[in-house]
Amino acid sequence: MPATPTSATVFEPAMGWPAVPHGMSFKEATSVAVDGNDNVYVFNRGQYPMMVFNQDGAYQSTWGAGDFNRPHGAYVGPDGNLFLIDDLDHSVKKMTTGGDLLYVLGTAGVAAEWQQGGIFNRPTDAFVSPISGDLFVTDGYGNSRVHRFTAEGKHVLSWGEPGTGPGQFSLPHNLVVLDDGRVVVCDRENFRLQVFSEEGEFLQQVHAHRPMAIGVGKGEDKAIYVGEAGAPPVQDGVPGLGLQVKVLDYDFNDIARIGTGVRSEKPDSFIAPHGIAIDSQGSVYVAEVAYTAYGSLQDPPREVISLRKWVRASG
Numbered sequence: 138m139p140a141t142p143t144s145a146t147v148f149e150p151a152m153g154w155p156a157v158p159h160g161m162s163f164k165e166a167t168s169v170a171v172d173g174n175d176n177v178y179v180f181n182r183g184q185y186p187m188m189v190f191n192q193d194g195a196y197q198s199t200w201g202a203g204d205f206n207r208p209h210g211a212y213v214g215p216d217g218n219l220f221l222i223d224d225l226d227h228s229v230k231k232m233t234t235g236g237d238l239l240y241v242l243g244t245a246g247v248a249a250e251w252q253q254g255g256i257f258n259r260p261t262d263a264f265v266s267p268i269s270g271d272l273f274v275t276d277g278y279g280n281s282r283v284h285r286f287t288a289e290g291k292h293v294l295s296w297g298e299p300g301t302g303p304g305q306f307s308l309p310h311n312l313v314v315l316d317d318g319r320v321v322v323c324d325r326e327n328f329r330l331q332v333f334s335e336e337g338e339f340l341q342q343v344h345a346h347r348p349m350a351i352g353v354g355k356g357e358d359k360a361i362y363v364g365e366a367g368a369p370p371v372q373d374g375v376p377g378l379g380l381q382v383k384v385l386d387y388d389f390n391d392i393a394r395i396g397t398g399v400r401s402e403k404p405d406s407f408i409a410p411h412g413i414a415i416d417s418q419g420s421v422y423v424a425e426v427a428y429t430a431y432g433s434l435q436d437p438p439r440e441v442i443s444l445r446k447w448v449r450a451s452g
Contacts (some may be wrong), residue, residue: 148395148448150445150448151194154446155179155190158196163440164181164182165183165429166181167208167209167426168212168411168412168424169423171416172217175418176189176192177192178234180208180211180412181208181443186202194446205226212263212264212265214231215265215267217234218234220265222261224261227258227259228244229274242286243256248279251280252279254280254281256276256284257280260275261310262274262277263312265314266314268316268335271288273335275323276309281297281299281307303339303342304331304337306322307324308324309322309324310348313361315353315361319333325366326347328344329343330351346366349411350363350410350423352413353415358415360385361385363413364410366380367408376399380407381394381398381407382394382395382421395421395423396410407445408425408430410424411426421446423445424444425444428443
């Protein structure tokens with residue numbers, strides 16, 4: 138059970154955040170990233186694939202129209218540049234926060250052989266180690282691997298294969314590297330987090346309910362934030378099965394829970410948590426594949442909420 142919450146670990150939804158300009162929409166915000174100035178980058182599947190807001194939710198800019206096949210993951214590295222993961226383009230693009238391309242990993246538009254460990258087949262997420270400075274990429278829907286690259290994009294090593302044992306994966310979906318060098322991977326369809334060294338050595342596994350998203354706090358916020366997907370169809374609607382963000386310490390003990398654990402468009406709930414970012418004030422941003430999981434199934438199909446901000450409770 139979660140530890141007794143304090144004001145530092147109780148979260149409230151930020152109502153009406155962000156202010157999306159008239160005539161623009163996300164369709165669904167698949168991922169979210171925050172830079173060193175707490176600007177928020179929303180990678181989405183709408184007409185404007187990158188939309189930028191400040192911490193207060195005021196619109197800043199947009200870019201990337203026509204440049205992406207299917208936005209999936211976004212992450213701001215320690216050098217202040219973005220890594221954007223396009224799963225159907227089979228590529229990871231390093232770009233400035235203004236949209237200038239720096240380099241591409243993978244062969245854009247060309248998939249590696251399915252489930253054979255090449256680079257890439259529908260990659261999902263990326264994260265730069267605070268220890269080595271190397272880039273780690275989960276790969277993903279058409280592979281069962283984690284790849285490691287130097288900061289310049291040179292391949293260092295890979296690990297993983299399909300399966301349920303230690304070091305095996307069933308859809309490695311998102312990852313972070315902690316400040317002690319541990320690599321934590323959302324092994325989504327195996328219902329667990331797997332923890333490795335940077336060399337790919339298996340260290341431990343932790344149960345989670347279809348973990349789709351993971352983030353880490355900044356500065357003194359030594360917490361891990363895990364977004365859990367909802368139940369499979371046979372258990373659809375059963376409360377308490379995913380549809381929350383778990384807040385964990387570095388020993389993977391529960392600190393807090395965010396969300397009701399029931400699928401809803403209400404501000405205190407989730408539909409399909411898919412990406413997480415945390416700003417310098419400890420606010421939590423959650424992007425959701427809400428159109429894919431819910432909105433597209435409505436009659437008629439409609440866009441539903443896919444980006445939420447949660448702030449730490451005062452008092």
